[in-house]
Amino acid sequence: MSDMTETTPGWLSSDELELARARMPILYVEAVPVRVDDSGEVTHIGLLLRIGPDGTVSRTLVSGRVLHHERVRDALLRHLEKDLGPVALPQVPASLQPFTVAEYFPTLGVTPFHDPRQHAVSLAYIVPVTGDCRPQQNALDLVWVSPEEASSPLVLDEMPGGHGVLLKQALAHVGCLS
Amino acid sequence: MSDMTETTPGWLSSDELELARARMPILYVEAVPVRVDDSGEVTHIGLLLRIGPDGTVSRTLVSGRVLHHERVRDALLRHLEKDLGPVALPQVPASLQPFTVAEYFPTLGVTPFHDPRQHAVSLAYIVPVTGDCRPQQNALDLVWVSPEEASSPLVLDEMPGGHGVLLKQALAHVGCLS
Amino acid sequence: MSDMTETTPGWLSSDELELARARMPILYVEAVPVRVDDSGEVTHIGLLLRIGPDGTVSRTLVSGRVLHHERVRDALLRHLEKDLGPVALPQVPASLQPFTVAEYFPTLGVTPFHDPRQHAVSLAYIVPVTGDCRPQQNALDLVWVSPEEASSPLVLDEMPGGHGVLLKQALAHVGCLS
Amino acid sequence: MSDMTETTPGWLSSDELELARARMPILYVEAVPVRVDDSGEVTHIGLLLRIGPDGTVSRTLVSGRVLHHERVRDALLRHLEKDLGPVALPQVPASLQPFTVAEYFPTLGVTPFHDPRQHAVSLAYIVPVTGDCRPQQNALDLVWVSPEEASSPLVLDEMPGGHGVLLKQALAHVGCLS
Numbered sequence: 125m126s127d128m129t130e131t132t133p134g135w136l137s138s139d140e141l142e143l144a145r146a147r148m149p150i151l152y153v154e155a156v157p158v159r160v161d162d163s164g165e166v167t168h169i170g171l172l173l174r175i176g177p178d179g180t181v182s183r184t185l186v187s188g189r190v191l192h193h194e195r196v197r198d199a200l201l202r203h204l205e206k207d208l209g210p211v212a213l214p215q216v217p218a219s220l221q222p223f224t225v226a227e228y229f230p231t232l233g234v235t236p237f238h239d240p241r242q243h244a245v246s247l248a249y250i251v252p253v254t255g256d257c258r259p260q261q262n263a264l265d266l267v268w269v270s271p272e273e274a275s276s277p278l279v280l281d282e283m284p285g286g287h288g289v290l291l292k293q294a295l296a297h298v299g300c301l302s
Numbered sequence: 303m304s305d306m307t308e309t310t311p312g313w314l315s316s317d318e319l320e321l322a323r324a325r326m327p328i329l330y331v332e333a334v335p336v337r338v339d340d341s342g343e344v345t346h347i348g349l350l351l352r353i354g355p356d357g358t359v360s361r362t363l364v365s366g367r368v369l370h371h372e373r374v375r376d377a378l379l380r381h382l383e384k385d386l387g388p389v390a391l392p393q394v395p396a397s398l399q400p401f402t403v404a405e406y407f408p409t410l411g412v413t414p415f416h417d418p419r420q421h422a423v424s425l426a427y428i429v430p431v432t433g434d435c436r437p438q439q440n441a442l443d444l445v446w447v448s449p450e451e452a453s454s455p456l457v458l459d460e461m462p463g464g465h466g467v468l469l470k471q472a473l474a475h476v477g478c479l480s
Numbered sequence: 481m482s483d484m485t486e487t488t489p490g491w492l493s494s495d496e497l498e499l500a501r502a503r504m505p506i507l508y509v510e511a512v513p514v515r516v517d518d519s520g521e522v523t524h525i526g527l528l529l530r531i532g533p534d535g536t537v538s539r540t541l542v543s544g545r546v547l548h549h550e551r552v553r554d555a556l557l558r559h560l561e562k563d564l565g566p567v568a569l570p571q572v573p574a575s576l577q578p579f580t581v582a583e584y585f586p587t588l589g590v591t592p593f594h595d596p597r598q599h600a601v602s603l604a605y606i607v608p609v610t611g612d613c614r615p616q617q618n619a620l621d622l623v624w625v626s627p628e629e630a631s632s633p634l635v636l637d638e639m640p641g642g643h644g645v646l647l648k649q650a651l652a653h654v655g656c657l658s
Numbered sequence: 659m660s661d662m663t664e665t666t667p668g669w670l671s672s673d674e675l676e677l678a679r680a681r682m683p684i685l686y687v688e689a690v691p692v693r694v695d696d697s698g699e700v701t702h703i704g705l706l707l708r709i710g711p712d713g714t715v716s717r718t719l720v721s722g723r724v725l726h727h728e729r730v731r732d733a734l735l736r737h738l739e740k741d742l743g744p745v746a747l748p749q750v751p752a753s754l755q756p757f758t759v760a761e762y763f764p765t766l767g768v769t770p771f772h773d774p775r776q777h778a779v780s781l782a783y784i785v786p787v788t789g790d791c792r793p794q795q796n797a798l799d800l801v802w803v804s805p806e807e808a809s810s811p812l813v814l815d816e817m818p819g820g821h822g823v824l825l826k827q828a829l830a831h832v833g834c835l836s
Binding site for chain 4: 224235236289292293295296297299301302
């Protein structure tokens with residue numbers, strides 16, 4: 125989660141957000157965008173390529189804060205639209221039961237997840253998308269990879285902050301972890 | 303589950319099916335068809351109206367056996383197509399994790415579910431459908447009701463064999479049980 | 481969620497908590513304490529009786545904030561201990577996948593859940609307890625009711641803020657909603 | 659699933675079981691036995707060492723058929739007792755929602771799971787055990803390994819029929835897949 129400059133106007137000023145981040149767990153949602161066939165089986169996983177503040181390129185997932193007075197499903201939809209563009213046609217799940225809860229700590233080693241900026245707790249969902257994806261904003265590009273490619277250490281090790289672990293959990297949940 | 307004459311050609315003759323039903327739990331899938339809005343929230347639940355062998359009309363869900371050498375997701379798709387028609391465009395879930403497992407016993411009272419013909423174990427899924435639903439075969443009609451209507455005792459009590467309980471579990475899972 | 485005066489020392493002063501509550505969703509955990517038999521079937525549900533600020537008695541569930549740098553499972557354990565006493569021996573789940581996510585809004589009607597103080601998002605778990613429960617602090621008493629009693633409108637309607645809905649969701653998840 | 663000679667008296671003769679196996683999916687339950695700490699976090703995974711019909715030793719999980727008129731939770735308890743002994747004190751889950759459904763096909767490659775004898779569909783659960791485990795019957799031995807050891811290719815590749823994949827899915831579900 126080291127890569128998300130929240131550019132959407134929110135309810136907190138930058139200073140206030142800094143303060144809150146030092147005091148409370150911050151609620152996030154994360155989505156693993158997938159392409160599925162008619163029987164619902166995952167055929168491709170969407171990975172975002174981003175440039176971090178230090179110029180390095182990393183692969184990541186759709187991710188962002190839940191704002192004050194925003195429903196989890198509206199936050200999911202907003203971040204999917206922000207990262208995949210307005211015509212991605214994401215199928216936000218009917219149930220809010222996430223496939224996992226990822227806990228990002230500013231301290232390394234508490235969990236497999238790490239965010240130097242904050243303690244973030246993230247509800248993670250698999251989201252099939254059927255439309256055209258056109259990455260916006262910070263995201264440079266979107267690549268669709270097969271479940272086999274997504275399972276490879278080459279891909280997973282390129283994902284910072286534990287996103288590789290989250291992706292493995294997603295692949296396991298949809299029965300595609302080889 | 304008292305209403306499903308399996309008319310699709312299967313791997314068992316009627317006699318063999320009768321024999322198996324007396325000896326083993328039979329694997330079923332069940333689907334609660336729903337309409338959702340852009341944020342994934344359930345707006346309507348699809349209920350099938352069927353005429354039972356004794357002429358009574360009952361409300362029911364999409365339901366049927368998993369055949370030999372058939373994947374669970376293919377069985378789901380086949381029964382959705384059989385009951386909702388070929389252009390319903392069901393979104394079979396990416397994950398096989400069901401929202402519940404319903405156990406139908408031939409003996410009353412072991413669980414809330416009952417099937418006089420057999421011991422059936424059913425994997426239950428919520429399935430958003432976006433296309434046109436045209437009930438086929440045994441199904442007389444399909445009605446779309448709001449979550450509030452679906453939660454009413456009037457609807458739930460009309461559903462035989464414990465399907466009312468299963469529908470309540472589905473509504474609870476999608477956060478729509480009032 | 482109108483009943484939780486957080487008396488455990490936390491990371492926020494009262495003023496800061498007030499400020500944060502006006503600006504961000506606050507992360508909670510909630511637990512439905514249950515007694516189970518050897519086969520894991522729920523035999524009893526534990527309900528807390530509390531006196532609210534206005535003197536009214538209400539039934540509620542175990543519930544509380546997740547603190548900064550606290551894991552979800554440690555928050556669960558802390559609140560279970562706070563509400564059920566030190567020898568309740570709760571079985572905190574091995575998986576963090578909650579059975580549901582409950583969203584409490586300060587505005588009525590956005591979801592079935594309501595908390596006039598704040599926007600809280602709560603991860604909800606079923607937690608079997610095997611030890612002796614001795615309610616502490618604000619909780620007046622703990623009563624164990626059967627799934628049938630817990631399902632009755634008499635019980636559910638006494639639970640403020642949507643906790644009756646959450647209890648129904650829990651009962652549905654464990655197959656005990658009649 | 660190549661290792662389960664069903665020695666518990668069942669409802670089917672060997673011949674009948676052979677016949678049924680050729681005609682219908684057979685319902686199984688599988689359990690991943692774990693040790694957890696007070697906060698529910700998995701500290702160890704229990705693996706059974708078995709000798710197969712050809713004398714090779716393999717690691718496997720608790721697994722077996724659901725019998726006619728047997729509840730899923732009773733089948734789980736029976737197989738846990740059969741494989742771990744009578745004083746293992748397994749905590750069968752309160753909810754029947756499995757973490758995954760594993761589909762074993764007699765044909766290789768349909769899914770990651772394979773059983774040359776039959777088409778089996780298995781409901782898979784994580785089961786904490788707190789007592790003394792004394793493997794019975796076919797099982798030679800039980801070893802407790804850390805999540806890190808369980809995640810290693812050395813362990814996973816020794817598990818036949820896709821059990822290595824199932825174990826990875828279990829580790830992912832409890833947040834322990836490194």
